[in-house]
Amino acid sequence: MGVVALVPAAGRGERLGYGMPKALVPVDGVPLLARAVRGLLASGRVQHVVIAAPPSDVDTVSTVTAPLAQAGGAVHVVAGGAERSDSVRLALEHALREIPDTSIVLVHDAARAFTPPEVVRAVVDAVAAGHPAVIPVLPVADTVKQVDANGVVVATPDRAVLRVVQTPQGFDARVLLRAHESGLHATDDAGLVERLGVPVVTVPGHQDAMKITTRFDLAVAEALLARPGG
Numbered sequence: 001m002g003v004v005a006l007v008p009a010a011g012r013g014e015r016l017g018y019g020m021p022k023a024l025v026p027v028d029g030v031p032l033l034a035r036a037v038r039g040l041l042a043s044g045r046v047q048h049v050v051i052a053a054p055p056s057d058v059d060t061v062s063t064v065t066a067p068l069a070q071a072g073g074a075v076h077v078v079a080g081g082a083e084r085s086d087s088v089r090l091a092l093e094h095a096l097r098e099i100p101d102t103s104i105v106l107v108h109d110a111a112r113a114f115t116p117p118e119v120v121r122a123v124v125d126a127v128a129a130g131h132p133a134v135i136p137v138l139p140v141a142d143t144v145k146q147v148d149a150n151g152v153v154v155a156t157p158d159r160a161v162l163r164v165v166q167t168p169q170g171f172d173a174r175v176l177l178r179a180h181e182s183g184l185h186a187t188d189d190a191g192l193v194e195r196l197g198v199p200v201v202t203v204p205g206h207q208d209a210m211k212i213t214t215r216f217d218l219a220v221a222e223a224l225l226a227r228p229g230g
């Protein structure tokens with residue numbers, strides 16, 4: 001059973017304002033992407049990682065990530081697409097074409113560079129147990145409001161049934177391919193699969209798997225590293 005992780009890392013990352021793709025922004029000297037790939041391989045469940053890089057940075061990303069390949073883990077780099085979903089689809093097509101026995105696929109944002117390996121294991125194990133789509137989630141700490149176009153509150157969903165979604169999201173490879181070929185649109189891969197009518201199950205996520213989007217998030221990441229044992 002082959003487990004392949006797809007890492008869409010082709011965004012420009014302008015909100016961080018570093019003048020380089022977000023995936024290459026270093027935290028304590030190590031690029032976010034390198035940290036994300038390291039975490040995937042450290043799970044012991046992932047045999048191949050396919051990174052979708054900004055088309056103009058394929059060589060740089062290959063150089064940064066080549067040293068991460070370890071016994072039993074290979075790193076591939078392909079050119080990403082215009083939107084995140086295009087980058088995922090290009091990486092998925094590469095995996096299905098080039099990596100024999102690809103049966104479980106994870107989709108993991110490079111921006112979630114500090115995702116603990118136990119979250120990766122929990123997702124893979126749930127897919128291997130027969131769930132075609134699995135996502136790591138956290139409870140919602142804040143009350144969430146639905147508003148109209150004028151910012152006026154129209155509803156207050158019960159917080160107890162809401163979850164914040166993280167990555168890696170795990171899928172039966174054929175189901176993810178079907179979702180990407182469907183022409184449907186969603187803000188995450190599980191959303192696409194859900195629209196096919198496939199059940200999506202949840203496993204516990206982790207606070208460290210936060211998405212690094214802003215300078216504030218980078219400061220939090222540096223604080224994570226400064227923890228004892230960080």
Ligand code: C5P
Pocket residue numbers: 007008009010011012013022023052080081082083084085087088109110111213
């Ligand atoms: O911009 P945002 O943080 O929502 O992007 C989520 C992830 O998708 C990032 O890791 C980013 O590099 C990736 N992405 C991509 N291809 C794009 C746009 C974003 O792989 N065209």
